[in-house]
Amino acid sequence: MITAALVGNPNCGKTTVFNKLTGAVQKTGNWPGVTVERKQGFLRGAPKDDILVVDLPGIYSLSPYSPDEVVSRDFLIGDSESRPDVAICIIDASNLERGLYLLTQVADLRIPMVVVLNMMDVAEKIGMRVKADALSEILGCPVVETVGTKGQGTSAIGEAVQSAYEERTVPRTISYGNAIDDCIERLIPIIKETVRDDLLRWVSLKIIEGDSMVMAELDESTAASARSVVEELEQQVSDDGMQIIATARYKAGEAIRDGCVEHTESVDESERISERIDRILLNKYLAWPIFALVMFTVYLVSVQTVGLAISDYINDELVVWVQDHAAEAMDSAGVDTVVADMMLTGVIGGVGAVIGFIPLIALLFAFLVFLEECGYMVRVAYMLDRVFTYFGLSGKAIIPAVIGIGCSVPAIMGTRVIEDESNRNVSIICTSFMPCSAKLPIITLIVGAFFGASALVITSLYLFGIVMILISGLFLKKFRGFIGRPSPFVMELPVYHMPTVRNVMFGVKEKSWSFIKNAGTIILLSAVLIWALSSFTFTGEYLGDSATTDSILSAIGKALCWIFVPLGFGGSETWELTVASFTGIAAKENLLATLAVLLDSAVGIDGLPTMEVLTEYLSVTAYPEAVAMSFLIFNLICAPCIASIAAIYRELHSHRKLLLALLYQCATAYGVAGIFYQGYVLLHGEVGLGVLWLILFIAVPVYVILSKRPFGFITGGKEEVQE
Amino acid sequence: MNLATLFVLLIIVLIVGGAAYRVYRSIRDHDTCYGCSAKCSDCKDGNPINCTFEKK
Ligand SMILES: Nc1nc2c(ncn2[C@@H]2O[C@H](COP(=O)(O)OP(=O)(O)O)[C@@H](O)[C@H]2O)c(=O)[nH]1
Ligand SMILES: [Mg+2]
Numbered sequence: 001m002i003t004a005a006l007v008g009n010p011n012c013g014k015t016t017v018f019n020k021l022t023g024a025v026q027k028t029g030n031w032p033g034v035t036v037e038r039k040q041g042f043l044r045g046a047p048k049d050d051i052l053v054v055d056l057p058g059i060y061s062l063s064p065y066s067p068d069e070v071v072s073r074d075f076l077i078g079d080s081e082s083r084p085d086v087a088i089c090i091i092d093a094s095n096l097e098r099g100l101y102l103l104t105q106v107a108d109l110r111i112p113m114v115v116v117l118n119m120m121d122v123a124e125k126i127g128m129r130v131k132a133d134a135l136s137e138i139l140g141c142p143v144v145e146t147v148g149t150k151g152q153g154t155s156a157i158g159e160a161v162q163s164a165y166e167e168r169t170v171p172r173t174i175s176y177g178n179a180i181d182d183c184i185e186r187l188i189p190i191i192k193e194t195v196r197d198d199l200l201r202w203v204s205l206k207i208i209e210g211d212s213m214v215m216a217e218l219d220e221s222t223a224a225s226a227r228s229v230v231e232e233l234e235q236q237v238s239d240d241g242m243q244i245i246a247t248a249r250y251k252a253g254e255a256i257r258d259g260c261v262e263h264t265e266s267v268d269e270s271e272r273i274s275e276r277i278d279r280i281l282l283n284k285y286l287a288w289p290i291f292a293l294v295m296f297t298v299y300l301v302s303v304q305t306v307g308l309a310i311s312d313y314i315n316d317e318l319v320v321w322v323q324d325h326a327a328e329a330m331d332s333a334g335v336d337t338v339v340a341d342m343m344l345t346g347v348i349g350g351v352g353a354v355i356g357f358i359p360l361i362a363l364l365f366a367f368l369v370f371l372e373e374c375g376y377m378v379r380v381a382y383m384l385d386r387v388f389t390y391f392g393l394s395g396k397a398i399i400p401a402v403i404g405i406g407c408s409v410p411a412i413m414g415t416r417v418i419e420d421e422s423n424r425n426v427s428i429i430c431t432s433f434m435p436c437s438a439k440l441p442i443i444t445l446i447v448g449a450f451f452g453a454s455a456l457v458i459t460s461l462y463l464f465g466i467v468m469i470l471i472s473g474l475f476l477k478k479f480r481g482f483i484g485r486p487s488p489f490v491m492e493l494p495v496y497h498m499p500t501v502r503n504v505m506f507g508v509k510e511k512s513w514s515f516i517k518n519a520g521t522i523i524l525l526s527a528v529l530i531w532a533l534s535s536f537t538f539t540g541e542y543l544g545d546s547a548t549t550d551s552i553l554s555a556i557g558k559a560l561c562w563i564f565v566p567l568g569f570g571g572s573e574t575w576e577l578t579v580a581s582f583t584g585i586a587a588k589e590n591l592l593a594t595l596a597v598l599l600d601s602a603v604g605i606d607g608l609p610t611m612e613v614l615t616e617y618l619s620v621t622a623y624p625e626a627v628a629m630s631f632l633i634f635n636l637i638c639a640p641c642i643a644s645i646a647a648i649y650r651e652l653h654s655h656r657k658l659l660l661a662l663l664y665q666c667a668t669a670y671g672v673a674g675i676f677y678q679g680y681v682l683l684h685g686e687v688g689l690g691v692l693w694l695i696l697f698i699a700v701p702v703y704v705i706l707s708k709r710p711f712g713f714i715t716g717g718k719e720e721v722q723e
Numbered sequence: 724m725n726l727a728t729l730f731v732l733l734i735i736v737l738i739v740g741g742a743a744y745r746v747y748r749s750i751r752d753h754d755t756c757y758g759c760s761a762k763c764s765d766c767k768d769g770n771p772i773n774c775t776f777e778k779k
Contacts, residue, residue, distance in 0.1 A: 333727035343731055347738060521749070524742040528735075 001050045002165050004043075004114075005076060007106055008090035009098055010058030011494060013118040016148035017090060018055040021157060045155070047162045054084065060098070062105045063211060076109055077199070086161050087111045093123035093130045093145075096261065100253035107139070107171040108202040112164045115143045116157060121150075122495070126271050127263055134260040140172040149500065173201070176248035183208060183233040190225050194218060208233065208241045274495040278379070287383055294376070295462065298367045300455035303444055307360035308453050311444070314359070316609040319352035338542050342531060345597055350527020353596035353610070354519045354589045357441035362512045364440065368405060369507030373499030377402060382493060384466070393473040394423040397430075401469060404434035405462070406511045408644040411436075412651055422482050428651045429661045430472045432640035434465040437511060438518075438588035439636055445592060446632045449611040450625040461636065468637060472668070474705045481657070518587050526586055527593045530579070534598055548601050553579060566693040567634055567670065568627045568677040573620050576602055577631050587641045623680060630677035637669035671697040 008014045018024065022041030043051035056072040063069065076087065089106050091099030107113065117123075117130055136143040142160040146153035163169070175181055187204040194217075195203045206214040207226045215223055230241050237244055281290055301307070323344050330340040371377050381402065385395035396418045404411035411431045418424040435443060443461055444453065451457045476482040533553035535543055548554050557575030560582075564570030569577040580594040596610065603616045618624035639645065639662045649658045678694040 330727070330731060334725050335731050336725075336728040339728050339731050339735070343735055347735060521742045521745045525739065525746065528739055 001052055002086060002161060003052045003054065003084045004086040004088050004161050005054045005056055005084040006088050006090060007056050007072060007076065007102070008058060008118075009060055009092060009095070009102060012058065012090050012092035012095070012099060013148040014055055014058060014090050017116065017118060017146060017154060017157075018053060020148060020151045020154040021053050043158050043161075045158060047158050049162065049165070051158060051161055053088070059102065061102060062109075063209070076106065076111065084111060086164050087113045088116055088157065088161065089113055090116045090118050092119045093117040094119050094126055094128065096128075096130065096257045097250070097253055100256050101249055103139075103256075104174050104249050104252050107174055108205060110170050110198045110201070112168050113139070113141045113171050114157065114160045114164045115139060115141060117143060117145045118148050120145050120153075121147045129262040131260045131262065135256070138172075138256055138259050141169045174252050176205075176245070176252055179233060179237055180205075180208065180244065180248055183229060186229050187226055190222060190229065191218065194222060205245060209245045210241050271495055274375075274493075277496055278493070281376070282379060282383070291380060291383065292459070294371070296455055296459050298364065298371075299458045302364040302367055303360060303440075303458055304453045304455040307363045308444060308448060310359040310363075311356045312609070315353070315356035319348065319356060322352070323348050337544075338535075341535065342528065345600070346528040346531030347524065349596050349600070350531070350593040351519050351524050353592045354441065354515065354523050357444065357589075357592075358512055358515055360444065361437050361440060361515060362508050365406065365437070365508045365511040366504060369504045369511070370499055372402075373503055373507070375494050375496045379493060387470070388473075391470045391473045392477055393426060393470070394418045394420055397423065397427045397469065400427055400431045401434050401466060404431045404436060404465075406437055407514060408432040408434075408436050408640050409647045412644060412647040415651060425652065425657070426473055426476050426482050427469075428648055429476070429664060430469040432644055432648075432665065433468040433472070433637055435461060435636055436588065436640075437515070438641065441589060441592050442632065442635060445595075445611060445614065446628045449614040450628050461632075464633075465636070468668070468672070471701070471705075472664075475701055476664070478704050478707075478709075515589065518589060522587050523590055523593045526583055526590050527597055530583065530594050530597045534601070548598060553598075564634075566678065566690070567630045567673045568621070568623070568681075569631050571621065574618070574627070576617075577627075581631070581635055581638070584635055585639065585642055585645075587643075588635070591635060623677075623684065626677050626680040629680075630673040633676055634669045634673035637665065637672060639665045639669075671701065 006014050006018055018039070018041070021043050023044045024039070024041045040052055040054040043053050054075065056075060057069075059069045059072050061069065062073045062076070076084065078084065087106050087109070089099075089103050091103060103115065115135065117132060117135070120130070123130055130145075132143040132145050142164055144153055144156045144160050146157070148154065184201060184204040187207055188200050191200065191203055191207070203214055207218075208230050210230070218226065233244065234241055239247075280286060283290075326348065327340065327344055330343065368377075381395075381398040384398045384401075388395050388397055397415070399417055400411040400414040403414045408431055411434070412428055415424050415427040415431065418427055443458055447453055447457050447461075530553065533556075534548040534551045536552060537543065537550050538552055538555070543549075543551055554575055557579040558572045561570045561572060561575045561578040564578055564581075576595065576598040579598065580591045583594045584591040595614070599613050599617050603613050614628070615624065618627055621627045640648075645658070645662065648661055649655075652658055652661065674693055674697045678690040678697070681688075681690050682694060
C-alpha cells in the first residue's frame with residue numbers, strides 16, 4: 001500500500017481534489033482553515049497498488065506556528081518507517097509563488113513527490129500559462145495539471161503517484177545560494193550522529209532558521225556548535241537566520257516560476273473584476289455599512305419575510321391540521337384521553353415545533369453558504385480582523401465565530417487554526433456566543449412575538465454575539481491562561497467566483513441535517529418526558545390536557561425559578577421559562593419544544609398560533625417584551641448544548657478549565673440579561689431593588705476590565721498580569 | 724382500555740423506543756457530532772473517510 005500525503009496552501013483546492021480522488025464528500029470552503037484535522041481515504045481506480053490519500057490541513061510553511069502546521073509537519077516527517085511514501089504537493093496555479101514557497105520546504109524533506117497544478121482554469125483566466133513539462137523538468141518529479149472543481153486531470157494523479165513511488169522520484173536538491181549551501185555543508189557533520197540521513201539537509205536548514213522544535217531535539221553541545229556555525233553565516237550576510245532562509249526560499253521559488261510560466265496576452269478578467277468589486281465592498285467608508293446591509297438583507301428574506309411565512313404556515317397550519325385530525329380520529333375511536341394527549345401534545349406538538357423551522361434554517365444557510373463560497377465571507381473576516389486584533393484577540397478568531405452561525409461544535413474545533421494557546425482558549429469559550437442555527441428558531445419566535453420579526457433586531461443579535469466575544473477578550477485577559485498576544489490573520493483574498501449549485505446544496509443539507517437528526521431523537525424524547533412531568537402530580541394523578549399547576553414539573557420549576565428573579569422571568573407564574581432554559585442544555589431547539597408542550601396549557605386557549613400563545617402567556621408580567629428579551633439573551637449566551645460542552649472539553653483538555661468556561665458563560669449570560677432587564681425597568685421609571693442588581697452587573701465586569709490586577713487582593717498581589 | 728388506545732400506545736412506544744435507541748446508538752458509536760451530516764459509524768477505519776472533526 002502506498003501512503004500519499006496531500007499538502008498545500010489553504011484554499012488551493014486540496015479538499016476538492018481529495019474528494020475527487022477518493023469519492024468522499026468533505027466540506028470544501030472558500031475559506032482558510034476548513035480542514036483542521038487530517039482525513040484519509042483510498043484512491044478510487046488506483047492503477048496498481050492501493051493508494052491511501054491523506055488530506056492534511058492547509059499550511060503556508062512547515063514552521064511550527066499553528067497546530068495545523070504542526071499536524072502537517074509531524075505527518076510528513078514521521079519516523080523512519082512511517083513517513084508517507086509520496087507527497088502530493090498541490091499548488092494553486094494562479095498563485096504560484098506562495099505555493100512554491102511551501103513546495104521548496106516539502107522538497108527539502110526528500111520524499112518522492114508529485115506536483116499537482118490545480119486551478120488551471122483560474123490561471124488561464126488571469127493570463128498565465130504554466131508549462132507543466134517545464135516545471136517537471138526543473139523539479140525532477142511528475143507534474144499533473146488539474147481543475148479540481150471539474151475533476152479535470154485528477155485521474156492522472158494516481159498514475160503519477162504510482163510512478164513516483166516506484167521510481168522514487170525525489171525532487172532535485174534546491175540550491176539556496178552559495179552562502180547557505182556552504183553553511184549546510186558545515187552543519188551536516190555536526191548533526192550527522194543524531195539526525196536521520198534523509199533529514200540532514202532539512203534539519204540543517206531548520207537550524208539556520210532557529211526552529212525551536214528542531215533545536216529542542218538536539219543535545220546541548222551539538223546545538224551550541226551548530227549555533228556558532230549559523231552565527232557566522234548571520235554575520236556574513238548580516239541578517240538573522242530565519243530571514244535569510246525565507247528570502248532564499250522566495251528567490252528559489254521565483255526562479256522556478258520564471259522557468260515555467262508564460263504570460264499570455266489575455267487580460268486577467270476575473271481578477272480585474274474582483275478588484276473593482278473590492279474597491280466598493282472593502283472601501284474604507286462603505287465596507288461596514290455594506291456588510292450590515294448584506295446581513296440585514298439575508299435576515300430580512302430568510303427570517304422576517306419568506307422564511308417566517310413558510311415556517312408559520314407549517315407551525316400554525318400544517319402541524320395544527322395534523323393535530324386536529326389526529327385528535328378527531330382518536331376521539332371517535334375512543335382512545336383514552338391520557339394516551340391521546342401524550343400523542344398530540346408530547347409527540348406531535350414537541351417535534352412539530354422544531355420541524356417547522358427547517359425551511360427557515362435551510363433558507364438562511366443557502367444565503368450564508370453562497371456568501372462563503374463566492375468569497376465575500378473571507379473579506380468579512382479580513383474586515384473583522386482589525387477589530388479583533390484591536391481587542392487583543394487573534395484575527396483568526398473570526399473563523400470559528402462565522403462557522404458558529406451554523407453549529408458551535410465544528411466552530412469550537414475550528415479554533416485550532418489559532419496559533420496562540422491563550423487566544424485559542426478565549427475563542428473556545430466565546431465561540432458559542434454566536435447564535436447557532438438551533439438558537440435561530442428561539443430568536444425567531446421571540447422577536448416574532450414581540451418585535452414584529454424585525455430583521456434589524458435579529459441582525460443586531462448576531463452583532464451582539466461578536467461584541468460579546470470582543471468584550472470577553474478584554475475580560476478574560478485578566479486571568480492567567482488567557483493572556484494572549486494578538487496575531488494578525490495573514491490571508492489572501494481569493495477572486496470572487498460563482499458558487500456551484502451543488503456546493504450550496506451540500507452546505508445547506510449539512511447545516512440543516514442536525515435539526516432533522518435532533519428532532520427525531522433528543523427533542524422527541526425530552527418533549528415526551530416534559531409532557532409526562534407536566535401532566536401528572538407526584539401522586540400519579542393525571543391533570544387533564546389544560547392544567548399543569550400541580551404537576552411534578554411545575555413543582556421543580558417553581559423550586560428553581562427564584563434563580564432568575566433579577567432577570568425578570570423568575571416569578572412563579574413564569575416557571576415554564578426556567579424549565580425551558582434547563583432543557584436547552586440537551587439541545588437548544590429543545591427550548592422551543594418545551595415551550596410548545598407547556599405553554600398551551602398555561603394559556604388555556606386552544607388553537608392560537610405559537611407566537612400569540614407566547615404573547616398571551618407573558619402578558620401577566622409587568623414588562624412582557626423585556627422579560628422575553630432577557631430570556632432570549634440569557635439563553636443565547638449561557639452554557640451551550642451538551643454536544644458543544646463536550647467539544648469544549650475536548651479542546652481545553654481539562655475539567656477545571658471546562659468548569660471555568662461554563663461558569664464564565666453562565667455568569668456572563670446572567671449579567672448581560674440582568675443589565676438589559678433592570679435597565680429597561682429603570683428606564684420605565686420604576687426605581688426599586690433592581691437598581692442594586694444593575695449596579696452589581698455593571699460594576700463587576702467594568703472593574704475587572706479596567707483594573708490592572710483585579711485579583712491582586714485575593715492572591716496578595718503575587719499574580720503577574722502582563723499586557 | 725380499548726383496542727384503539729392500545730394501538731396508539733403501541734405507536735408511541737415504537738416512536739419513543741426508536742428515538743431512545745437512536746440516541747443510545749449515537750452515544751455508543753461516538754456519533755454525537757452535530758457538525759456533519761454523515762454518520763460517524765460510516766466513516767470509521769479510514770473507509771471511506773475519517774471524520775473532519777474527530778480527534779486522532
Ligand atoms: N475555479 C476553480 N476553483 C476551484 C478549483 N479547485 C477548488 N476550487 C474552489 O476553491 C475553493 C477552495 O477549495 P478547497 O478544496 O476547500 O481548498 P482547501 O482549503 O485547499 O481544502 C472552493 O470554493 C473550491 O470550489 C479549481 O481547479 N478551479
Ligand atoms: Mg480543505
